[in-house]
Amino acid sequence: MPKFNFKVRDQEGKLIKGSMDATDSETVIEKLMSQDYIVVSVEKENENIWAIDIGSKFSRIKSKDLVFLYLQFSNLINSGVSLLESLEVLEEQSTNPKIKPILAEIRKDVLSGASLSEAMEKHPKLFNKLFLSLIRAGEAGGMLDKILERIADFTEKEHKLKSKIRAAVAYPLVMFIVAISVVVFLLAFVFPRFVTIFKRIGANLPLPTIVLINLSNYITHNYLFLIFIVISLIITYKIINNNPKGNRIITRFKMSLPLMGDLLIKASITRFCRTLGTLLDNGVPIIAAMDIVVGTLDNIILAEIVNNASEDVKEGNTLAESLSSNKLFPLMIIKMIQVGEKTGMLSKMLIKSSEFYETEVEMTIDTVVSLLEPLMIVIMGALVGFIALAMFLPIFNMTRLVKSS
Numbered sequence: 407m408p409k410f411n412f413k414v415r416d417q418e419g420k421l422i423k424g425s426m427d428a429t430d431s432e433t434v435i436e437k438l439m440s441q442d443y444i445v446v447s448v449e450k451e452n453e454n455i456w457a458i459d460i461g462s463k464f465s466r467i468k469s470k471d472l473v474f475l476y477l478q479f480s481n482l483i484n485s486g487v488s489l490l491e492s493l494e495v496l497e498e499q500s501t502n503p504k505i506k507p508i509l510a511e512i513r514k515d516v517l518s519g520a521s522l523s524e525a526m527e528k529h530p531k532l533f534n535k536l537f538l539s540l541i542r543a544g545e546a547g548g549m550l551d552k553i554l555e556r557i558a559d560f561t562e563k564e565h566k567l568k569s570k571i572r573a574a575v576a577y578p579l580v581m582f583i584v585a586i587s588v589v590v591f592l593l594a595f596v597f598p599r600f601v602t603i604f605k606r607i608g609a610n611l612p613l614p615t616i617v618l619i620n621l622s623n624y625i626t627h628n629y630l631f632l633i634f635i636v637i638s639l640i641i642t643y644k645i646i647n648n649n650p651k652g653n654r655i656i657t658r659f660k661m662s663l664p665l666m667g668d669l670l671i672k673a674s675i676t677r678f679c680r681t682l683g684t685l686l687d688n689g690v691p692i693i694a695a696m697d698i699v700v701g702t703l704d705n706i707i708l709a710e711i712v713n714n715a716s717e718d719v720k721e722g723n724t725l726a727e728s729l730s731s732n733k734l735f736p737l738m739i740i741k742m743i744q745v746g747e748k749t750g751m752l753s754k755m756l757i758k759s760s761e762f763y764e765t766e767v768e769m770t771i772d773t774v775v776s777l778l779e780p781l782m783i784v785i786m787g788a789l790v791g792f793i794a795l796a797m798f799l800p801i802f803n804m805t806r807l808v809k810s811s
Contacts, residue, residue, distance in 0.1 A: 414443035581782040683756030
């Protein structure tokens with residue numbers, strides 16, 4: 407079915423642009439006029455079936471894009487701009503080729519009479535259950551502007567926390583890759599030249615040099631096999647991680663790591679408290695809120711604990727009682743939830759807990775980086791130093807023999 411782009415004016419004279427699928431332009435005009443719009447123009451969209459949108463093929467939706475999207479949306483609505491005009495502005499300003507057509511479809515659906523949450527529900531990759539539940543609550547209570555502001559704040563905090571954790575995890579990983587790359591480069595390209603010199607001279611080689619010669623020969627003769635091993639390990643990891651049982655094993659291993667495990671646990675608890683607190687604070691019932699939280703958690707072990715706690719709450723137990731049966735949640739969180747349930751301020755206590763643990767995460771990140779930085783420098787220095795010793799030790803021995811003779 408062809409698509410038609412149109413321009414119309416509403417009863418207040420505001421110009422609105424959009425698109426619609428229809429059999430012909432007359433059908434489009436009839437639908438627009440039935441909605442009390444004054445039709446300005448209707449044009450058939452020219453579609454080139456051979457055209458390929460390279461940007462949309464290789465781009466992806468980043469958390470930073472969502473942060474900007476919700477911040478802009480919140481500012482527009484809070485400034486008194488109508489919903490349709492806000493969506494039009496967001497569509498025009500969007501530079502992500504995956505977000506732009508989604509905003510166009512949402513605007514078209516809203517223009518056709520659908521609510522914002524109904525239009526967003528068709529795009530679960532961009533709008534998850536958490537945000538849809540909050541937007542529904544905002545529409546029901548006539549507080550869409552405030553809800554969008556809270557979503558923008560929530561998304562921004564989540565993005566900052568994820569960025570800090572990625573930076574903490576990426577630092578040692580990058581340092582490790584650099585160290586391995588330097589060692590491989592020295593063994594594959596630099597050390598073989600020294601080996602040729604040693605063979606010509608016929609010098610007696612010390613043990614470190616012999617070890618590196620064997621390692622260098624193995625790398626230069628089996629580099630394709632080593633590349634295959636590395637690629638196979640990466641693919642195997644992804645396959646195991648995509649399986650629930652495998653993901654559980656990997657997550658448990660990560661949580662058992664010194665420093666990094668503590669960081670991941672605190673980050674997961676922060677996300678749980680902030681998400682549940684935000685949902686409850688906006689009128690979402692606790693059972694529905696906990697079901698939504700389970701779907702937003704990246705930590706499969708924590709998600710299973712929350713899911714079991716949700717079943718206990720359905721049976722009449724309190725949230726504090728349900729979570730206290732495991733050792734993952736700290737006693738402080740349990741006590742604050744307990745106080746929140748008794749005083750009717752559970753959402754406030756959860757949000758306060760998330761803020762406290764966010765500070766804990768930042769402090770843990772600083773500790774991890776401050777400890778790993780000198781450790782990785784020492785490891786890299788030891789590796790490069792050992793290679794340098796193996797290369798120059800035979801030369802020193804030869805020089806000593808020449809002087810003694």
